[in-house]
Amino acid sequence: MVRTLEEIPAGATHWSKRELAKAVGISPSTVQPIWKAFGLQPWRTEDFTISTDPLLLDKIRDVVGLYLAPPQHAVVFAVDETPQIQALQRTAPVLPMIPGTPQRRSHDYRRHGTIDLFTALNTATGRVITTLSARHRAIDFRDFLDHLDQSVAQPDDPDLTIHVICDNLSAHKAPPVQRWLLDHPRVTLHFTPTYSSWLNLVERWFAELQRRCLDRGVFCSLEDLTIALQEWITLWNQDAHPFRWTKTTEQIIDHICRYCSRISGPAH
Template sequence: MSRPGPKIPPLSVTDAQRAVLEGWVRRRSTAQALALRSRIVLESAEGHSIAEVSRRLGIASETVRTWRRRFLDRGLEGMHDEPRPGVPRKITDADVERVIVKTLEETPKNATHWSTRSMAAATGMSQSAISRIWRAFALAPHRSQTFKLSTDPLFIDKVRDVVGLYLDPPEKALVLCVDEKSQIQALDRSQPVLPMMPGVPERRSHDYVRAGTTTLFAAFEVATGKVIGSLHRRHRAAEFKKFLAKVDKEVPADLHVHLILDNYATHKTPVVKKWLLAHPRFHLHFTPTSSSWLNLVERWFAELTQKKLKRGVHRSVQALERDIRAWLADWNEHPRPFVWTKTADEILDRVAAYCHRISDSGH
């Protein structure tokens, strides 16, 4: 005949304790472990045995026994985890705040920005601790970006005009982003390029031999991504006029042509103005000064630079121009438009925020 086990002390909860426990069970933000412990106590307070609570909640009997005992000994405080073992925390919140404030509001005496080494010396902390704090708060003193705000008095009107063409183009018309990539250099390395090998990147000499320059006039079609291009050795109003004539020839005669372009003097000479008067289907839309980011053809120029020109080797201007024409032809076989998503209001709000930051910077 089996002997009965030890008698389990009864568990009871006050109304206040029950309200807290039930709140932990219902609240969505409660950790799952804390919610389960609360259910164990509530089930036990209903008079259910350890085995019955274990069966109803689908957990081990030892788990029920542990949290039942913790509640009897320490009440609601016993429902939380015990402090973890290990070395006590050495870096306090005040230390973290001191590093962040120093990073954001001060610079070292002998440098323009902090490094982990200089900040560690200034605060008496380790470099690894400084690095962890900077990573946690997304601080990178070694990095810097550039910006420039346009001072064009018609900035708002021009932004709304250009963005309006992107987001709501006119019917029976073609929207083209136009610009010139001038002074493209034909560069030949002073020594042969060493090809990439496993574990070793491609290597090239830092110096080069110049073989001349060329200029690419390009019109990027916003709707399809196709590009009309023309190469010229010089960059004058005469070349721009020739390029406009090429655009006029390639665009169907029944379509109006809206050109988005910058404020370069070549685009506004009397020769160009006279040509435009003779071709009334052409409409010019100028971006604000210092706002090349508003012209989508600049994004296409970046593709050309990164994928063809930056690491290209050309011993003559003719070779450079052949490569550009081949790349342009390949692009037009599989054109990819760049989709503009931001509205004019979103852009203007962002610029206003920058202006506010500048006015509050103290510089």
């Protein structure tokens, strides 16, 4: 255990069970159960980013509060854009799945352009409002907010307000957006902490889009990609479901604190 956690083998970045078994003088079949018992997987690694946002706690409370206890007479949207979705065409025909063999496709492809997708996920219903754009500038985001505002009718509730959760992209705070917000007081932007895209529920919807529509899609033109995106979005909205947020602010902060305590060793 000590050697696994505190040492690395010469000429390598991490232990394999055979290398460690040889160094310790035991059988490789003995190493694996020990690693499993203590939850060690030296061959795995995960990426992380530390948020340096000075308003980290305030922003977490603000966003999580909108998920767990949204205001009355209000609709909450999680908003973000997916830039440069590529229209990729495989250089050879995709071979269909047959019994015993999965679908096969060539590793190389041809590019036929890109398109940006602006998405607003209604956190209560799971339905999305989208716009396809050639770019994702501040004026494009402003135009999307205008489209979102017009899509949320309020004939039965004149006091209905719109709360928009988005990230800290500079385009979201640019002067054209600020001027638009002054002219549309019922719309309020709420920003997630820096490097905290996991806090935006629309990212969960983007994962579904990527997995179900884009990863295995073959698009011979930008038009094909556009049609595929529009069709998938339409089908989603016909049977939409919300993504349920369960963690409270205190649970999130406690989790961060516990992890920091675990990885913080004694001072030297």
